[in-house]
Amino acid sequence: MSDYQNLRLAADTIRILSAEAIQKAKSGHPGMPMGCADYAMVLWYKYMRHNPQNPSWLGRDRFILSAGHGSMLMYSLLHLFGYGLSMDEIKNFRQWGSKTPGHPEFGHTAGVDVTTGPLGSGFGSAVGMAIAAKQFAARLGAESVFAPKMFVLSGDGCMMEGNSSEAASLAGHLKLDNIVLFYDSNTITIEGNTNLAFTEDVGARFASFGWRVLTCADANNVEQIDKVLAEVVVSDGRPTIIIGKTSIGFGSPNKQGKANSHGEPLGEEELAATKVNLGWTEPPFTVPAAVTSFLGARQAELAKEAEAAEATFQSFIASSGKKDLYNALVNKTVPADILEQLLAAAPIDKPIASRASSGAILQKIAEIVPAFTGGAADLAPSTKSDIKNEPAFSVDNRAGRNIHYGIRELEMGMAGNGMALFGTTIPYTSTFAVFSDYMKPAIRLASIQNLQQMYIFTHDSFYVGEDGPTHEPIEQLAMLRSIPGVNVYRPAEAHEVAHCWAAALKGDRPAAMLLTRQDLRPFTEEQAKKIDVTKGAYVLSCEEGFEVILMASGSEVNLALDAAEILRQAGKKVRVVSVPSMETFEKQDKAYRDSVLPPSCTKRVSIEAARTAMWYQFIGLEGLAIGLDHFGASAPYKVLAKEFGFTPEAVAEKIQAYLA
Numbered sequence: 001m002s003d004y005q006n007l008r009l010a011a012d013t014i015r016i017l018s019a020e021a022i023q024k025a026k027s028g029h030p031g032m033p034m035g036c037a038d039y040a041m042v043l044w045y046k047y048m049r050h051n052p053q054n055p056s057w058l059g060r061d062r063f064i065l066s067a068g069h070g071s072m073l074m075y076s077l078l079h080l081f082g083y084g085l086s087m088d089e090i091k092n093f094r095q096w097g098s099k100t101p102g103h104p105e106f107g108h109t110a111g112v113d114v115t116t117g118p119l120g121s122g123f124g125s126a127v128g129m130a131i132a133a134k135q136f137a138a139r140l141g142a143e144s145v146f147a148p149k150m151f152v153l154s155g156d157g158c159m160m161e162g163n164s165s166e167a168a169s170l171a172g173h174l175k176l177d178n179i180v181l182f183y184d185s186n187t188i189t190i191e192g193n194t195n196l197a198f199t200e201d202v203g204a205r206f207a208s209f210g211w212r213v214l215t216c217a218d219a220n221n222v223e224q225i226d227k228v229l230a231e232v233v234v235s236d237g238r239p240t241i242i243i244g245k246t247s248i249g250f251g252s253p254n255k256q257g258k259a260n261s262h263g264e265p266l267g268e269e270e271l272a273a274t275k276v277n278l279g280w281t282e283p284p285f286t287v288p289a290a291v292t293s294f295l296g297a298r299q300a301e302l303a304k305e306a307e308a309a310e311a312t313f314q315s316f317i318a319s320s321g322k323k324d325l326y327n328a329l330v331n332k333t334v335p336a337d338i339l340e341q342l343l344a345a346a347p348i349d350k351p352i353a354s355r356a357s358s359g360a361i362l363q364k365i366a367e368i369v370p371a372f373t374g375g376a377a378d379l380a381p382s383t384k385s386d387i388k389n390e391p392a393f394s395v396d397n398r399a400g401r402n403i404h405y406g407i408r409e410l411e412m413g414m415a416g417n418g419m420a421l422f423g424t425t426i427p428y429t430s431t432f433a434v435f436s437d438y439m440k441p442a443i444r445l446a447s448i449q450n451l452q453q454m455y456i457f458t459h460d461s462f463y464v465g466e467d468g469p470t471h472e473p474i475e476q477l478a479m480l481r482s483i484p485g486v487n488v489y490r491p492a493e494a495h496e497v498a499h500c501w502a503a504a505l506k507g508d509r510p511a512a513m514l515l516t517r518q519d520l521r522p523f524t525e526e527q528a529k530k531i532d533v534t535k536g537a538y539v540l541s542c543e544e545g546f547e548v549i550l551m552a553s554g555s556e557v558n559l560a561l562d563a564a565e566i567l568r569q570a571g572k573k574v575r576v577v578s579v580p581s582m583e584t585f586e587k588q589d590k591a592y593r594d595s596v597l598p599p600s601c602t603k604r605v606s607i608e609a610a611r612t613a614m615w616y617q618f619i620g621l622e623g624l625a626i627g628l629d630h631f632g633a634s635a636p637y638k639v640l641a642k643e644f645g646f647t648p649e650a651v652a653e654k655i656q657a658y659l660a
Contacts (some may be wrong), residue, residue, distance in 0.1 A: 006294040007045060007222045010122045011037040013291050014276050015078065015251050018072035019274060020284055021093035021100070023265045028094060028102070030380035031261035032070030032155060035220070036184050038242055040153065042225045043182075044077055045298055047233055048151055051306035052082040052299050057109045058330070058423060059309055060131055061148050062113045066122030067155035067184065069263070074112065075100045082299045083111040097347055106421065106449045114421055115449045118441055119154075120161035123181065124411050125445075126150040127167045128418020128427070130176040130239075131393060133405065135373065136424040139396035140326055145309075145316045147178065155184045156194050159202055165209075166411035171239045172210030173406075175395045179239040180232050181211075184219075186248040192259045203243055203644040212238045246629070253277045279481065304415070313479065327368040329424040332452070335368050339502035346498040348528075351519035354554070355458040359384025359496035359514050361501055366390065368399065369505065373419070374428030374454070375403030377412050383458045383515075385430040409435050413442025418451030419453040426505065428454035433461075433473040433514055436480060446510040447485035454504055455512040460490065461609035461628075462644065468634030477610040480512050481582055489533070489581050490514040492557035493522045496580050499533035503581075511627075516555050518637055531578075536585030537596055541576040543568075548659060549597060551577045551618060552607040560607050562648035565657060582614065606653055609646060624658040626651060 005088045014037035022028035044050070047408040048126035049061045065074050072093060085099055090511065092098035103117035114129075116122035130150045137146040158164050160442055171179055187194045203213045215226045228586070232240050233288070249261030252274045266274060274280075282288055302651060317326050327333065335341060346355050347362035365372050366387040373387075380386040386402055393400035405412035412429045413653045419427040431439070436457050446453050457480075462472040487509055489500035497515070522533070523540075533631040541561060548567070552560040557578045564574040579585060597604070597618060604623040606615035612625035619625060628644060641647055645654065648659075 001290065004222050006148045006290065007041050008038070009288060009324065009539055010045070010080065010291045011041040011093040011222065011294060012251070012280065014041060014073060014076040015278065015281075016275065016280055017285070019074045019089060019266050019271050021072055021075070021090050022092060023268065023271050024652060025094040026265060029069040029263050030072070030263065030266055030502065031186070031188065031452055032067055032184060033076065034252065034261070035072035035186050035248045035250045036070065036073055036153060036232070037250070038220050038222050039182055039225050040077060040337070041247075042222050042229060043151060044081060044365055045295070046226065047229045049148070049305065049309070051303055052111070053303045054306065054345070057306055059146060059148055059313060060306070062126070062150045063115055064114050064122045064126045064129070064150060064152045065104055066120065066126070066152050066158045068116030070102050070121060070155075071100070071102060074104050075109075078109070078111045080291065080295050083371055085109065085111070091285055093270055101422060102484070103281055114418070120163035121414055121441065121445060123152050123154050123158055124163045124167040124414025124442070125418035125421060126152045126179060127171045127176065127411065128415030129422045130171065130418070131174070131415060132177045132419040132422035132425050133178055134176065134398040135393055136329060136398070136422070139329070140317065140322050141320060142313065142316055143398075145313045149178045149180055152179065152181045152182065154181060155186065158200060159183060160198055163410050163414060165205070166408040166655055167414065168206055168209045168211065170406065170408060170411055170415070172206075174241050174393070175210065175235055177235040181239070181241045183243050184246050186246045187263055188248045188259050188649075190259065190263050201295060203241070206241045207504055208643070212236055212237060212240045214240060214242050216242055216244040221245045222248050251278045268355070290384065302585050310586060312505070323610040325370055332371040332424070332426050333369070334505045338368070338505055339499065342498040343495065344493040348494045348522045351521045352494060353517055353519050354491055354493065354497050354515040356383050356502070356514060357497045361498055364386055365501060365505065369426065370427070371403040371424065371426045373403065373425050374416070375405055376430035377405050377534055378407045378410045379431055382432070383430040383456055385428065385456050388403050405429070409438035411444060413439035413446070413462050416453050417442055417446050417451055419451065420446070420453045421449070425453065426452055428456055430456035430458070432459045432471065433457035433476050434459070434471050436473075436476050436512070440479065441487060443480070443510060443512070444483055447483055450485070450508065451510060452508050453510045455510065456515065458515045460514040461516070462608065462632035462640050463516060463555065463637040464632075465637035465640060466634055469631040471611070472632030474628050474631055475611050477608075478614050481614055485509055487511045487581055488514065488583060490554035491580050492578050493520045494522050494529040494577070495531055496533065499531050500580055504535045514554060519556065520555055533580050534584070536581040536583070536586055537577055537591060539575060539596055540578045541574070543573050543575075546573045546575040546601065548572060548603040548605060548655065549575045549577060549601055550605045550607060550655070551579050551615070553579045554608070556607040556609060556646070559646060559648060559651060563607075563651040563655065566648055566652035570656065598602035603659060605658065607651060624655065626654060
């Protein structure tokens with residue numbers, strides 16, 4: 001058979017394996033895998049640089065299935081190309097413990113480069129991958145020997161989600177010509193034809209974003225796909241979108257092109273009819289010998305090509321004088337004495353906003369952690385998140401470590417995920433805390449994927465003041481803490497800021513820094529010695545026989561200390577506990593938690609300028625939660641502090657009444 005005949009047979013194999021696995025599971029989306037099988041097979045066979053023998057090879061092209069519901073397309077490809085995904089795993093699609101979950105999961109299945117599912121998120125992450133690849137190559141001066149591409153497969157749903165516009169706009173602005181986006185334009189969604197809600201000219205939209213727009217009139221024709229991909233791999237300096245006209249459920253005689261092939265099994269009768277229609281005579285879950293032979297030969301070639309490319313790259317690095325930088329980026333090296341170095345950089349001589357102390361500490365991080373890179377959503381001057389004396393990543397300077405994301409918070413979060421996934425950066429992103437709402441889907445995905453990514457969220461409470469309730473975060477802190485696996489840090493002053501940054505950089509999870517706009521009094525030398533962010537909470541001030549425990553985070557720690565002094569003057573004995581990271585404290589063993597919060601002391605008070613609900617796990621239902629369970633207001637922050645009862649006198653008065 002000719003290559004084209006073999007490719008078509010291999011594509012049909014994807015169609016049948018996908019339909020069979022989905023039918024066996026009685027759950028899934030056969031339409032997209034069947035419709036996109038031809039494009040994917042030609043891409044993986046001929047144009048995508050990858051190595052099934054080493055799925056994590058850094059120099060590989062990435063395949064991002066942004067339309068993650070079509071996961072059987074990817075699983076079929078991984079099986080056929082020898083990534084170690086067995087036929088038993090194909091048969092166990094969507095079952096407990098399988099390597100073939102409903103949507104692809106990074107770190108769970110070899111060969112999956114990103115967790116996808118929420119539509120558009122994969123595309124958004126691909127932009128970050130593309131940035132990271134360009135930046136890595138440029139910092140090493142290796143552009144001629146290191147140039148992986150990001151091949152994204154998306155559908156109508158991805159195009160409709162707003163994230164796709166943010167992602168495309170940023171990619172077009174940055175001229176990320178290492179992105180190739182295939183748009184599976186089959187005009188079908190769950191409810192029916194896309195014209196129910198979607199009639200825009202996608203090509204015109206992407207052209208306006210600065211993309212090269214190509215069309216494949218029949219993307220179920222391997223020869224046409226081959227022709228367009230041959231054009232794509234020659235860059236014209238822009239990212240490329242291929243608008244591929246496919247037929248959803250291709251091969252199904254009664255469901256092809258119809259909405260009922262999108263999100264439900266074909267049914268036993270239709271599956272049998274599809275096999276007849278495609279001339280398929282193999283037993284269930286069987287790969288034709290011709291396909292096994294055809295793709296097996298290509299696997300061997302791919303391995304040799306990858307080995308040669310990697311050898312060339314390593315030879316370049318060895319002779320470039322940048323071996324140390326290469327190692328620091330690939331290993332994401334953090335110095336063992338990171339805490340000591342950050343403490344030495346912390347401005348502790350006068351009251352200072354934690355956003356400002358973080359900004360000073362960030363400069364030291366950038367100096368000693370080469371993999372550290374990032375930016376803000378047009379707010380770097382306010383969030384203090386620029387790396388000084390470093391250029392911006394741009395069309396003219398791919399080595400820049402400052403990234404201007406523009407006012408695109410959701411895409412900023414998704415791009416940060418992609419940068420972390422690429423494997424050569426510890427990325428940070430930054431905006432006002434209230435706008436973490438726009439980033440929540442990205443933060444959730446970062447946690448699901450166990451990505452080390454830093455979030456700098458400033459202006460963290462009603463102390464924002466005059467901007468009013470729309471800009472004063474109240475519930476966002478609870479939202480961030482509610483995401484499993486995210487370490488949320490709200491430091492009390494500059495020493496704690498250094499400790500929080502050190503803990504985050506030593507970790508391997510997403511970390512959010514909640515930082516103030518207003519100045520915070522630094523701890524005394526004696527108080528600073530007591531800091532232990534690694535435990536999440538620690539005793540900051542205490543006297544023998546204490547009868548009440550005050551717990552606080554961030555800017556309210558000094559408030560708790562001041563209120564404690566008023567209470568002591570009134571004859572009360574008080575323990576003050578700083579809680580820079582609630583979820584870290586939750587993970588400590590009972591012995592430590594009880595040493596900080598002895599069960600014998602049931603009089604407990606929490607103080608935080610945010611929603612109070614999460615504090616009851618520590619203070620008990622009978623505890624006193626001083627917080628803000630309503631939105632803020634527009635006024636100078638000192639006026640708001642008085643009106644909302646966040647002065648030492650007002651807090652002490654509430655506690656006195658509670659203890660009476």
